[in-house]
Amino acid sequence: MTLSEEATERLADIVALQPTKNKELQKRWGMESGSEVHSYLESELKEYYFRDENSLIRATPEAAELVDVEPGIExxxxxxxxxxxxxxxxxxxxxxxxxxxxxxxxxxxxxxxxxxxxxxxxxxxxxxxxxxxxxxxxxxxxxxxxxxxxxxxxxxxxxxxxxxx
The missing domain is CATH 1.10.10.10 (Winged helix-like DNA-binding domain superfamily/Winged helix DNA-binding domain)
Known part of the structure; x- marks a missing residue:
């Protein structure tokens, strides 16, 4: 799946900010609501993120390789x-x-x-x-x-x- 420039930049945000929540991405992306973030994630980045046991958003290992961004935490x-x-x-x-x-x-x-x-x-x-x-x-x-x-x-x-x- 080829990502648009915007989707690639947003995926890089997820990698860099992980673990994160809808609200943090909402602020960063200038969206109106957490549900708008969720809809975007599901429609554009479904293959590249998941929610952990605490429902926090994390990037898949493939996502980190794709955007070549250091993860938010080591x-x-x-x-x-x-x-x-x-x-x-x-x-x-x-x-x-x-x-x-x-x-x-x-x-x-x-x-x-x-x-x-x-x-x-x-x-x-x-x-x-x-x-x-x-x-x-x-x-x-x-x-x-x-x-x-x-x-x-x-x-x-x-x-x-x-x-x-």
Whole structure:
């Protein structure tokens, strides 16, 4: 199956962002809804993606070879992330969030840290970014009165690469 230029670019997004959700692709692709993303995936990229046990969108190995893009996450033999490739906000979150052995940060604390570093995100965007990073295994959620977050691995063991938008 030959893909259009748009489909190839979108497939590259899936490879780079995986594991991802409809909402993340919706924002990246400028679509109106998650159902529009789902329809596009099913009509244009059905052979090149799948949903994992957590319903997250992942590219097939063939897709990664086809678009020659590094996957969104690489890990060691134990499954711990060693390299993550993320959009700018998630890159910022990883630069300010508590390290793996520190007291975890709330969403609001991460928001304030980001603003101190010159970012100006909405709280919902920070919450979404933290969840996406948790899905990638780069941060862990620590349940307290409210969910809190910190790096899942030592900061020095995680290479973070910012994806171009």
């Amino acid at each position: 890990g060691d033999e134990e499954g711990n992330p060693t390299v993550v490739r993320v959009p700018a906000l998630q890159y910022g979150i990883l630069s300010v969030i508590a390290d793996h052995d520190e007291e975890p940060d709330s969403v609001v604390r991460v928001l304030h840290k980001l603003r101190e570093e010159g970012f100006d995100p909405e709280v919902d965007d920070v919450r979404s970014g933290l969840r996406a990073l948790a899905n990638k295994g780069a941060v862990e959620t620590v349940k307290k009165t409210v969910p809190t977050f910190r790096l899942a691995v030592p900061r020095g063991e995680l290479e973070v690469e910012e994806l171009s938008e």
